Amino acid sequence: xxxxxxxxxxxxxxxxxxxxxxxxxxxxxxxxxxxxxxxxxxxxxxxxxxxxxxxxxxxxxxxxxxxxxxxxxxxxxxxxxxxxxxxxxxxxxxxxxxxxxxxxxxxxxxxxxxxxxxxxxxxxxxxxxxxxxxxxxxxxxxxxxxxxxxxxxxxxxxxxxxxxxxxxxxxxxxxxxxxxxxxxxxxxxxxxxxxxxxxxxxxxxxxxxxxxxxxxxxxxxxxxxxxxxxxxxxxxxxxxxxxxxxxxxxxxxxxxxxxxxxxxxxxxxxxxxxxxxxxxxxxxxxxxxxxxxxxxxxxxxxxxxxxxxxxxxxxxxxxxxxxxxxxxxxxxxxxxxxxxxxxxxxxxxxxxxxxxxxxxxxxxxxx
Amino acid sequence: xxxxxxxxxxxxxxxxxxxxxxxxxxxxxxxxxxxxxxxxxxxxxxxxxxxxxxxxxxxxxxxxxxxxxxxxxxxxxxxxxxxxxxxxxxxxxxxxxxxxxxxxxxxxxxxxxxxxxxxxxxxxxxxxxxxxxxxxxxxxxxxxxxxxxxxxxxxxxxxxxxxxxxxxxxxxxxxxxxxxxxxxxxxxxxxxxxxxxxxxxxxxxxxxxxxxxxxxxxxxxxxxxxxxxxxxxxxxxxxxxxxxxxxxxxxxxxxxxxxxxxxxxxxxxxxxxxxxxxxxxxxxxxxxxxxxxxxxxxxxxxxxxxxxxxxxxxxxxxxxxxxxxxxxxxxxxxxxxxxxxxxxxxxxxxxxxxxxxxxxxxxxxxx
Numbered sequence: 001x002x003x004x005x006x007x008x009x010x011x012x013x014x015x016x017x018x019x020x021x022x023x024x025x026x027x028x029x030x031x032x033x034x035x036x037x038x039x040x041x042x043x044x045x046x047x048x049x050x051x052x053x054x055x056x057x058x059x060x061x062x063x064x065x066x067x068x069x070x071x072x073x074x075x076x077x078x079x080x081x082x083x084x085x086x087x088x089x090x091x092x093x094x095x096x097x098x099x100x101x102x103x104x105x106x107x108x109x110x111x112x113x114x115x116x117x118x119x120x121x122x123x124x125x126x127x128x129x130x131x132x133x134x135x136x137x138x139x140x141x142x143x144x145x146x147x148x149x150x151x152x153x154x155x156x157x158x159x160x161x162x163x164x165x166x167x168x169x170x171x172x173x174x175x176x177x178x179x180x181x182x183x184x185x186x187x188x189x190x191x192x193x194x195x196x197x198x199x200x201x202x203x204x205x206x207x208x209x210x211x212x213x214x215x216x217x218x219x220x221x222x223x224x225x226x227x228x229x230x231x232x233x234x235x236x237x238x239x240x241x242x243x244x245x246x247x248x249x250x251x252x253x254x255x256x257x258x259x260x261x262x263x264x265x266x267x268x269x270x271x272x273x274x275x276x277x278x279x280x281x282x283x284x285x286x287x288x289x290x291x292x293x294x295x296x297x298x299x300x301x302x303x304x305x306x307x308x309x310x311x312x313x314x315x316x317x318x319x320x321x322x323x324x325x326x327x328x329x330x331x332x333x334x335x336x337x338x339x340x341x342x343x344x345x346x347x348x349x350x351x352x353x354x355x356x357x358x359x360x361x362x363x364x365x366x367x
Numbered sequence: 368x369x370x371x372x373x374x375x376x377x378x379x380x381x382x383x384x385x386x387x388x389x390x391x392x393x394x395x396x397x398x399x400x401x402x403x404x405x406x407x408x409x410x411x412x413x414x415x416x417x418x419x420x421x422x423x424x425x426x427x428x429x430x431x432x433x434x435x436x437x438x439x440x441x442x443x444x445x446x447x448x449x450x451x452x453x454x455x456x457x458x459x460x461x462x463x464x465x466x467x468x469x470x471x472x473x474x475x476x477x478x479x480x481x482x483x484x485x486x487x488x489x490x491x492x493x494x495x496x497x498x499x500x501x502x503x504x505x506x507x508x509x510x511x512x513x514x515x516x517x518x519x520x521x522x523x524x525x526x527x528x529x530x531x532x533x534x535x536x537x538x539x540x541x542x543x544x545x546x547x548x549x550x551x552x553x554x555x556x557x558x559x560x561x562x563x564x565x566x567x568x569x570x571x572x573x574x575x576x577x578x579x580x581x582x583x584x585x586x587x588x589x590x591x592x593x594x595x596x597x598x599x600x601x602x603x604x605x606x607x608x609x610x611x612x613x614x615x616x617x618x619x620x621x622x623x624x625x626x627x628x629x630x631x632x633x634x635x636x637x638x639x640x641x642x643x644x645x646x647x648x649x650x651x652x653x654x655x656x657x658x659x660x661x662x663x664x665x666x667x668x669x670x671x672x673x674x675x676x677x678x679x680x681x682x683x684x685x686x687x688x689x690x691x692x693x694x695x696x697x698x699x700x701x702x703x704x705x706x707x708x709x710x711x712x713x714x715x716x717x718x719x720x721x722x723x724x725x726x727x728x729x730x731x732x733x734x
Contacts, residue, residue, distance in 0.1 A: 003393040004371035005404035006671035008687050009490060009613030010395065026370040028377065029396035032490065032613060037372035099502055104495065123376060123399065125492035128471065132496045135466055135640060136503010246376030246399060273502060304373035320375050 013059035014211025022229035030060035054230025059149035082265035095255035097274030122245035154200035197240035241365030295331035299324035380426035381578025389596035421597025426516035449632035464641030489612035521567035564607035608732030662698035666691035
């Protein structure tokens with residue numbers, strides 16, 4: 001693996017000192033910020049995540065803050081998900097689309113109050129799209145990136161660890177809800193959410209100065225729980241069917257192609273900029289869609305570009321994420337397949353850098 | 368140095384096979400794309416760039432294409448530089464600002480025709496800002512990222528190499544102008560420009576399929592010129608005062624703070640979204656500005672975050688890029704200094720990770 005050249009442009013986070021001290025071995029770059037990818041090894045990190053509890057520096061989930069009288073209106077312009085029923089204290093996974101229905105991001109929207117929202121973004125400068133719309137439509141709203149850096153606590157022992165630091169009330173937070181908790185006199189939003197299927201929380205750390213104190217408090221409280229530094233794990237997130245914007249989908253794709261049709265209320269999401277473009281695909285369905293795919297044989301090499309998928313010599317799709325799963329003893333994969341070849345059980349061939357491999361479309365992800 | 372985890376999201380380029388075969392040692396990520404940073408070593412790469420000719424994969428300078436009746440109007444909305452006098456065939460360095468006058472990017476605009484422009488961007492998703500404005504203002508313009516990947520040929524022997532591949536007519540291209548040239552039957556824009564002070568060209572390679580054929584043609588033609596693969600060089604670009612968006616400036620800064628006031632015609636750039644916000648700073652000048660700074664002592668460590676600058680114990684600015692220059696025998700640096708301490712000859716102190724260093728503001732960059 002080549003090295004990464006560090007510079008101010010690849011922003012450090014409030015937790016970078018902790019991440020380095022914990023022996024991070026590799027990074028990716030996400031929203032112009034360092035995101036750890038490996039501590040011991042992807043396989044060892046995976047095992048530990050499934051058995052214990054990890055603290056993840058996911059500061060790169062930057063927030064786009066919308067604040068002001070037109071915040072809710074602008075928020076609805078961004079997404080085909082109907083937000084009218086959303087209450088303060090809720091988190092919604094919201095596909096964000098442009099005027100053609102192409103995905104610009106797949107963030108989690110956090111409703112702080114009627115006129116204040118955070119959008120916890122995937123890897124694209126969504127801030128610029130939102131600012132451009134606010135300016136063009138002359139909306140009465142402030143759009144900014146606040147000093148908020150999410151810290152995730154993930155794994156089966158996450159709740160126990162969090163309760164030790166924030167009190168037993170964290171146990172009452174329901175999935176995709178958040179509540180406010182104090183740490184060193186500061187009010188922090190804590191949500192039951194995160195980019196794994198092992199359960200856990202995301203702490204929206206407002207104010208970088210309390211980053212390392214909180215990091216240290218979690219590690220001090222969790223020694224006997226075998227807490228350690230971790231990061232979103234490639235194997236675990238593919239097993240769980242957690243999509244990655246930029247990997248599994250781009251602005252070429254509609255939410256329906258990404259299997260996110262259930263988050264689109266295209267008929268009632270009045271004001272959504274991509275609504276007209278999505279009405280037809282919402283009615284008739286897409287012609288290609290994301291599917292879980294098991295690739296046979298030994299561990300595949302790293303997937304650093306789309307791998308073409310064939311059936312009877314014809315191209316029928318592509319694989320965009322793939323890794324060997326120690327638990328499921330196969331190469332768990334995410335791909336986009338044509339309608340003709342997306343049914344569970346369909347046999348296809350995947351062109352990997354190591355050569356052609358047999359593969360099978362799965363009924364569901366590995367959860 | 369930690370490693371970089373490769374994935375589809377960190378996009379490969381049409382030249383990635385060539386870059387890997389040439390033994391790239393490190394990358395950064397720029398516009399969600401791999402940008403090589405080191406081949407042999409930053410020092411060896413530097414020497415070779417100044418003596419010979421290098422071919423650079425700068426595909427990460429993605430293009431934002433504006434096409435349609437409102438393209439010129441939208442282009443002027445983006446920048447305080449007056450574009451009325453710009454002719455097809457010209458390249459203009461254009462600061463891009465938001466409604467507050469904050470820099471969103473510092474690209475080169477390429478005017479292909481009255482209704483068709485390319486904006487060759489620095490590291491931010493400018494596409495989203497431009498699309499948002501086009502949508503909000505209901506402009507009659509298509510905004511897209513075309514399949515165009517710039518390939519730079521830089522160094523004192525660049526003109527000779529280019530003439531061998533494209534013919535002697537390349538010698539007639541003037542600085543920041545472009546002309547069309549054929550390669551394998553394809554028309555390509557070739558500009559005299561690039562992110563070094565050693566002279567050279569940028570080829571706007573339209574269609575990824577001819578990427579490697581062009582790469583190979585340049586290497587085949589330049590063997591006796593000692594052509595080799597290279598990349599923007601940290602030392603050389605600091606010496607030359609070439610700013611890096613995200614490193615030396617961010618959306619916190621106005622063009623005037625970045626020393627780009629000469630590219631702002633704030634009074635006549637009618638339609639520029641940031642014009643009102645910039646009128647006052649254009650008249651009175653900024654209170655902080657980018658300056659060349661020489662840091663004393665041995666080679667500094669890598670600058671991966673702002674280094675505070677002090678005078679008499681008070682903070683007066685920050686250094687954001689710094690490297691040891693073999694030619695000038697000092698740590699050439701770029702920093703932002705307060706008005707009170709930006710005059711050439713001013714002595715300051717810089718807080719590096721290795722401790723406090725004495726430093727002096729320079730009259731000009733090292734060119």
